[in-house]
Amino acid sequence: MKHVLAAGALVATILALPAARAEMSVEAARDSVAPFYKALNAEFAKDSPDLIRQATASEWVSCRGNDVCNSRDEVIAGVGARLKSVPDLTWQIKEVLVSGNQVTVRGEATGTPSGEFFGAAHTGKSFKVMSIDVHTIEGGKMVRSYHIEDWMGAVRQLSAN
Numbered sequence: 508m509k510h511v512l513a514a515g516a517l518v519a520t521i522l523a524l525p526a527a528r529a530e531m532s533v534e535a536a537r538d539s540v541a542p543f544y545k546a547l548n549a550e551f552a553k554d555s556p557d558l559i560r561q562a563t564a565s566e567w568v569s570c571r572g573n574d575v576c577n578s579r580d581e582v583i584a585g586v587g588a589r590l591k592s593v594p595d596l597t598w599q600i601k602e603v604l605v606s607g608n609q610v611t612v613r614g615e616a617t618g619t620p621s622g623e624f625f626g627a628a629h630t631g632k633s634f635k636v637m638s639i640d641v642h643t644i645e646g647g648k649m650v651r652s653y654h655i656e657d658w659m660g661a662v663r664q665l666s667a668n
Contacts, residue, residue: 531644536610537603539644544614547598552590556583564648571654593618598638608645614638616656620665625658627665634661 531539539562545551546558563579570576577585590596596618604611619633636657643651 531605531608531610533603533605535647536605536644537600539647540603540610540612540642540649541600543649544598544600544612546586547590547596547616549590549594549596549618552587555586555590559583559586562649564645564650567649567651569652569654592622592624593620595619608643610642610644612638612640612642614640616661624665625662627662630665632665632667634664636661 541562542558543562546555546562551558559579559582565579567579568576569579569582596616598614598616600612601615602613604613615635615637617633617635619631620627620629622629637660638654638656640652640654642649
């Protein structure tokens, strides 16, 4: 009888635990992040701030190395500056992976800077770099992102003889 009571208590405890987060589909994940990546493309520069707001919660932060994070407004300003410095910037989603409410995006950026770029003199050359982003999605919106881009790879391409 003791074991039956213990098993009953275990079942009650398990049932009382919060339900595990349902796995988001790759399609739903792509739909959530797509406006953000569209905003990174020069073709949509005039719509970029609205596209970023569409994809992100108001409290969203975007973090790079060592947990240096920027607010949504800071990211909007930075993206605007990048789109001016690379007037043909194109950013493509190459792969989307989902784990719970975490969405990892492997992307690719290409472009030709209109002037000096991260210290590389203007040569008229183009670059192609990879990016990896990990987004936390809540309610269909990005609430936190970690990102890394190979900007030094871009500089090497722009500086190559």
